[in-house]
Amino acid sequence: MMEREDREMSDLQKPVRTIADLAKIAGVSAGTVSRALAGNSLVNAKTRKKIEQLAREHDFRPNQMASKLRRQKTGVIGVIIPLGHDRHQQISDTFFMTLLGHLADELTEKGYDLMLRRVIPQQDEDWLDRFIRSGMIDGVLVIGQSNQFDRIEEIADGYLPMVVWGNHQEGQRHCVVGADNRLGGRMAAERLITAGAKRLAFLGDTGPFEFAARFAGARDVADRMGVGIEPVSVHLSPDQTGREIATFLAERRDEIDGIFAASDTIAFACLRELQRMNVPVPQQMKLIGFDDLPIAAQTIPPLTTIHQDISAGAHGMVDLLLRRLDKEDTESLVLPPRLVIRGTA
Amino acid sequence: MMEREDREMSDLQKPVRTIADLAKIAGVSAGTVSRALAGNSLVNAKTRKKIEQLAREHDFRPNQMASKLRRQKTGVIGVIIPLGHDRHQQISDTFFMTLLGHLADELTEKGYDLMLRRVIPQQDEDWLDRFIRSGMIDGVLVIGQSNQFDRIEEIADGYLPMVVWGNHQEGQRHCVVGADNRLGGRMAAERLITAGAKRLAFLGDTGPFEFAARFAGARDVADRMGVGIEPVSVHLSPDQTGREIATFLAERRDEIDGIFAASDTIAFACLRELQRMNVPVPQQMKLIGFDDLPIAAQTIPPLTTIHQDISAGAHGMVDLLLRRLDKEDTESLVLPPRLVIRGTA
DNA sequence: TAGAGAATTTCAATCGATTGCAAAAACGTG
DNA sequence: CACGTTTTTGCAATCGATTGAAATTCTCTA
Incomplete structure (x- = not known):
């Protein structure tokens, strides 16, 4: 009975947008709510249950922006496709799109979100730097070197969490994954x-x-x-x-x-x-x-x-990137191509 | 001479990560820097130039998370692909991937970023709500209704900025774009x-x-x-x-x-x-x-x-979404299919 | 040159969650 | 029952940019 009343009242008021609102309802402090919702921590099991329950009832979700700002990490990986040499290439490029699909799956599995950007380097000198330094992403995957090899090299010197799909050149500095x-x-x-x-x-x-x-x-x-x-x-x-x-x-x-x-x-x-x-x-x-x-x-x-083994490529890229996020300076990964003889040669 | 020295010093110190740092160097307040970098505003042209110059020299970019948090909008549109009926469908589905490519272009053109997510509704009841309410996106494009028609309908009642690619049913409530x-x-x-x-x-x-x-x-x-x-x-x-x-x-x-x-x-x-x-x-x-x-x-x-005209579809989705972001309750868009007679029938 | 008015700039609050540290509560034991 | 531990909570600072309002400076006229 009491519970029903509570619920109805909350349906009427329903201003539970912040962690503070929820804290008030739960009769605890914002900090406790934060910890409770974070799952593990040093919150009493009972209070946690209660807060979780309340959160569910009021359909509350913590604001990600605030969280990301405070924690200084976004949980988002940028995927950027430079349309360097040929504006229209990738629109129809099944290969890159398939790679993208696999990357999405791999990243999801690791708990990361994916921000996609397609750029035309000719129109925007600063395409890679701008993305990296936007503060929106923790790391970046570049799909295709296009004709931007040098720029990518420059960036690689000062920015670890970047992995590129493309070709490996002798002595290059950026971490690349790709077929030989x-x-x-x-x-x-x-x-x-x-x-x-x-x-x-x-x-x-x-x-x-x-x-x-x-x-x-x-x-x-x-x-x-x-x-x-x-x-x-x-x-x-x-x-x-x-x-x-x-x-x-x-x-x-x-x-x-x-x-x-x-x-x-x-x-x-x-x-x-x-x-x-x-x-x-x-x-x-x-x-x-x-x-x-x-x-x-x-x-x-x-x-x-x-x-080319696209799936292995995607897996490799994400794996290397995660290691780089942990400050490890990984080597490039060169995948062996395989001849498939069918009917045209 | 003086200038060189300045630059070298800054190279050594180089702690210009925040707008406040830059403000100190420029000898103005953070607010002024913010306005100057925002381009237009009531900042004196000379100070603006100076600040812009300094920003360039120190390679400074304002933190997006902070900005988004404060302004309560992210400039990001979510694109979500529900893998409802068939886990492996979209991985190889050229159609959806091509649509995605076009969406990326359209959104970029309108100044939005794109956050991509692929979900398996069976594993996560809450897939759509969670994305929408994450606070990371201003609106959402759903690629394919999959077998989630009802859930999408539910959401549509309380959330305007959503446009779905899929099939139009008589009397449905969510805004959909797709071929007839x-x-x-x-x-x-x-x-x-x-x-x-x-x-x-x-x-x-x-x-x-x-x-x-x-x-x-x-x-x-x-x-x-x-x-x-x-x-x-x-x-x-x-x-x-x-x-x-x-x-x-x-x-x-x-x-x-x-x-x-x-x-x-x-x-x-x-x-x-x-x-x-x-x-x-x-x-x-x-x-x-x-x-x-x-x-x-x-x-x-x-x-x-x-x-099916994919390009027109993508254009339509983005157009409708932007209007919905402006609080307009738009109609669905049904595109006419076209028979292309070639060699198999 | 005083003073009104416009143009700039500064100040300080704010967005919402996180977290180190301190305070309080709960628990145990002699 | 008192006191030392261990758990739980609360407090308040912090992340970095934005913005309304107040304060300052600049212009221009009388």
């Missing part, structure tokens, strides 16, 4: 040549370091085997890609018989153009991609490609 | 039947409202045309999908000649299985998808599907 792109590139070229190709093309913009490394790896092998390979710049906005590839193929398809696409997305577009031109794959043109997106297995013929 | 799934379903079935199909199957879990509506639309048409249609439950974890479809086809492919896949992703898997079984598409089996993902144009044969 150069090795992957080698595997790709080797496969094309093994499959019988004699004159190769690399489809993709060699500006970004990941792509550059893939090309470099392929060239290592091509040179060694005495096979020609040339890079063909291809942009990644959905409408451009197809057109650029079509133009290239129209002019040069007779000169080459093996194509290494910098990513599966490019490979798909390429496959499509080849089929449109009735060039039999792999008989007349070998084709290999990079990433091994889920749909790679679904094309006809299914795409031969270099597999 | 029922109409899309009708278009799909009509197309299959026009293309000559006489016995249809719907591939997908009819639990989620979006899918249910697509099925309902298809059934409207099927019934009207005197054609049979039956739903076949298919899960969305990458490894299950293919197997389930294969099983289904193995048993029943002779009984049907038209398949409406609840999403392009399912359609791809289906196309693959059909080709594996040497069932000619579209001759012996018509197939239509839903979403029109970029790769839909890239399969062989290219996928006939129902197009």
